[in-house]
Amino acid sequence: MYFFQRSVFLCKVVIMLADILLEIIKLKTKFKTHHGAVKAADGIDLTVHKKEILGILGESGCGKSVTALSIMRLIPSPPGEIHADKMEFNGVELQSLTEKQMSKVRGNDISMIFQEPLSALNPAFTIGEQLIEVLMLHQKLDRNAAYHRAIEALNLVQIPSATKRLADYPHQFSGGMRQRVMLAMACACAPSLLIADEPTTALDVTVQAQILELLRQLQSEMNMAIMLITHDLGLVAEIAQRVVVMYAGVVVENATVLNLFVRPLHPYTQGLLASLPLLEAERERLNVIPGGVPNMLNLPSGCRFHPRCPHCWQICRQQEPPLFPQNGSEVRCWLFARETNK
Amino acid sequence: MSNLLEVRDLKKYYYLGKGAGKEQSGVVRAVDGINLTVKKCETLGLVGESGCGKSSAGRVILCLLPATAGEILYEGQNIEQLSHHQLLPYRRKMQIIFQDQAGSLNPQLTIGNALGEPLLVHRLIREKKELKAKVEHLLELVGLCPDHMCRYPHELSGGQRQRIALARALALNPQLIVCDEPVSALDLSIQAQIINLLKELQQKCGLAYIFIAHDLRVVKHISDRIAVMYLGKIVELADKESLYSRAKHPYTQTLLSSIPRLAPSVPRQPIIFSGDLPSPLCSPAGCHFHTRCPHAFVRCTIEEPLLQTVDFGHTVACHLLDR
Numbered sequence: 001m002y003f004f005q006r007s008v009f010l011c012k013v014v015i016m017l018a019d020i021l022l023e024i025i026k027l028k029t030k031f032k033t034h035h036g037a038v039k040a041a042d043g044i045d046l047t048v049h050k051k052e053i054l055g056i057l058g059e060s061g062c063g064k065s066v067t068a069l070s071i072m073r074l075i076p077s078p079p080g081e082i083h084a085d086k087m088e089f090n091g092v093e094l095q096s097l098t099e100k101q102m103s104k105v106r107g108n109d110i111s112m113i114f115q116e117p118l119s120a121l122n123p124a125f126t127i128g129e130q131l132i133e134v135l136m137l138h139q140k141l142d143r144n145a146a147y148h149r150a151i152e153a154l155n156l157v158q159i160p161s162a163t164k165r166l167a168d169y170p171h172q173f174s175g176g177m178r179q180r181v182m183l184a185m186a187c188a189c190a191p192s193l194l195i196a197d198e199p200t201t202a203l204d205v206t207v208q209a210q211i212l213e214l215l216r217q218l219q220s221e222m223n224m225a226i227m228l229i230t231h232d233l234g235l236v237a238e239i240a241q242r243v244v245v246m247y248a249g250v251v252v253e254n255a256t257v258l259n260l261f262v263r264p265l266h267p268y269t270q271g272l273l274a275s276l277p278l279l280e281a282e283r284e285r286l287n288v289i290p291g292g293v294p295n296m297l298n299l300p301s302g303c304r305f306h307p308r309c310p311h312c313w314q315i316c317r318q319q320e321p322p323l324f325p326q327n328g329s330e331v332r333c334w335l336f337a338r339e340t341n342k
Numbered sequence: 343m344s345n346l347l348e349v350r351d352l353k354k355y356y357y358l359g360k361g362a363g364k365e366q367s368g369v370v371r372a373v374d375g376i377n378l379t380v381k382k383c384e385t386l387g388l389v390g391e392s393g394c395g396k397s398s399a400g401r402v403i404l405c406l407l408p409a410t411a412g413e414i415l416y417e418g419q420n421i422e423q424l425s426h427h428q429l430l431p432y433r434r435k436m437q438i439i440f441q442d443q444a445g446s447l448n449p450q451l452t453i454g455n456a457l458g459e460p461l462l463v464h465r466l467i468r469e470k471k472e473l474k475a476k477v478e479h480l481l482e483l484v485g486l487c488p489d490h491m492c493r494y495p496h497e498l499s500g501g502q503r504q505r506i507a508l509a510r511a512l513a514l515n516p517q518l519i520v521c522d523e524p525v526s527a528l529d530l531s532i533q534a535q536i537i538n539l540l541k542e543l544q545q546k547c548g549l550a551y552i553f554i555a556h557d558l559r560v561v562k563h564i565s566d567r568i569a570v571m572y573l574g575k576i577v578e579l580a581d582k583e584s585l586y587s588r589a590k591h592p593y594t595q596t597l598l599s600s601i602p603r604l605a606p607s608v609p610r611q612p613i614i615f616s617g618d619l620p621s622p623l624c625s626p627a628g629c630h631f632h633t634r635c636p637h638a639f640v641r642c643t644i645e646e647p648l649l650q651t652v653d654f655g656h657t658v659a660c661h662l663l664d665r
Contacts, residue, residue: 059529204391209600234602257606275534277563286534
């Protein structure tokens with residue numbers, strides 16, 4: 001028991017000392033619409049450590065993709081508007097970079113893969129041409145060197161007969177293979193952060209298992225950090241080390257994956273976990289979080305989750321809770337303020 | 343209990359390139375000889391990877407697509423042969439809901455009109471007043487309030503639209519509803535609401551479901567029996583307890599092992615396939631699964647395995663059973 005506690009303590013120390021790769025403080029991304037400004041991300045605090053797999057969990061419309069796109073500065077402006085108190089990547093403030101410098105960061109240091117690999121690949125070019133373009137642009141290689149690196153990249157993501165497949169067009173690949181090509185492209189320049197936005201949502205479970213295994217391998221081989229955006233609790237449990245749960249544009253819980261699944265703190269996280277059908281046991285009725293995700297144009301007062309929350313009390317309706325630290329996790333809920341005050 | 347629906351050796355082939363002045367260039371055997379039964383008030387789950395023919399099977403069973411061969415017996419009557427007119431009373435008893443709730447509702451019809459349409463088409467309603475009351479009742483049944491009647495589909499959320507689709511399916515008092523991936527496009531918290539609603543309605547209205555899905559968690563929760571399909575064929579059929587605890591077919595075992603577990607502390611080793619689903623245009627000879635099967639031997643490449651009973655109500659098509 002002592003050794004166990006000791007090792008847990010050491011782990012925590014190591015995590016605290018580990019280098020921070022990306023630190024975001026109060027990221028706000030607004031979209032101007034005819035009906036008013038939509039605050040898609042409303043004060044997101046996020047840190048990604050080096051070589052870490054961070055899961056970002058949330059339902060559609062909670063701002064998880066917007067956060068990723070804001071980091072990459074891929075939000076069209078107008079209508080989008082990005083502002084953060086701090087957005088530091090490897091010690092460099094991303095907001096101070098010019099567009100030209102930023103495009104060097106994209107692909108070289110931070111890469112991104114998307115849910116739908118078919119629409120992310122250009123249908124009019126072979127995947128060889130697309131891979132070689134990336135390498136020539138970012139690594140300043142000549143065409144011949146880039147060609148060989150492209151074959152290496154395809155081998156890395158385990159695409160059989162890579163040399164031959166370089167000449168194929170995206171439509172000639174299956175869904176899983178396309179996602180592998182995307183991964184090859186994203187990892188070709190050995191980025192230190194890979195943002196994967198729902199990388200397996202469009203794939204079958206068997207193919208999903210392949211891609212997850214590949215992600216895990218790439219992560220350990222290339223020493224990169226992965227920010228995995230998903231709505232699938234199973235996926236997060238499987239691969240992530242730390243999880244950030246988002247709801248309606250804010251972070252509601254930030255915990256290690258073990259803490260999140262064993263002792264979920266925020267009522268929203270608890271509700272999500274209880275609403276999932278179990279494989280191991282039988283649940284007669286699934287627990288339901290009443291109501292739906294709030295309209296981002298017309299957010300509830302106070303805590304954004306209060307209309308759906310079973311533990312809602314007076315202060316929840318009036319004041320928005322900050323993130324409270326709780327046993328190594330962070331949780332945005334007044335229930336924990338009450339405990340610390342006592 | 344008597345069988346509500348029985349499907350015998352059902353086949354659905356799609357012929358490619360056949361048309362004006364074109365030679366037929368290939369056959370996709372989407373559904374290749376499946377046998378199924380559905381009892382009253384029962385849920386039959388139909389699972390498999392995309393492209394395995396589960397949606398085609400659902401549509402052919404409802405006679406929305408003509409079958410290439412085989413029989414579909416609804417309460418003993420072969421409905422596959424019936425004319426459009428003769429089929430009408432059966433259409434009333436068998437309904438379908440789809441994955442894409444937005445696409446399955448007409449954007450130009452208010453919810454009230456959309457729900458009233460089946461009632462008018464089947465001449466179940468004579469007066470306007472009656473229609474309004476019936477639509478209100480339907481909305482109540484799926485947990486919506488009557489003032490949703492004059493709204494349009496775009497004004498509703500995904501979960502609400504799926505409730506409307508369900509209400510429309512229920513309008514004609516069906517006995518069987520084919521649910522084609524009804525919850526896969528919904529958010530997690532909404533998914534649970536719809537699944538609970540489906541279960542409640544099943545008890546209230548005595549419905550049988552054919553539940554087509556790829557999410558094995560959801561299928562386990564809602565189904566009584568589950569059929570696993572691979573390239574147009576059923577490879578394993580069992581009640582859910584035996585399927586999830588004693589899966590016999592290597593494909594089912596792989597499917598089950600690749601579901602992400604919710605316990606991050608327990609390390610596990612999923613069985614990982616090499617390669618993808620073969621193209622249904624040229625499905626492998628012998629056992630369709632042998633190209634990806636870790637246990638394949640010579641016989642699998644030549645001879646197609648037949649479904650055999652291993653346990654009460656548990657059938658498997660695999661040569662390994664004879665070994």
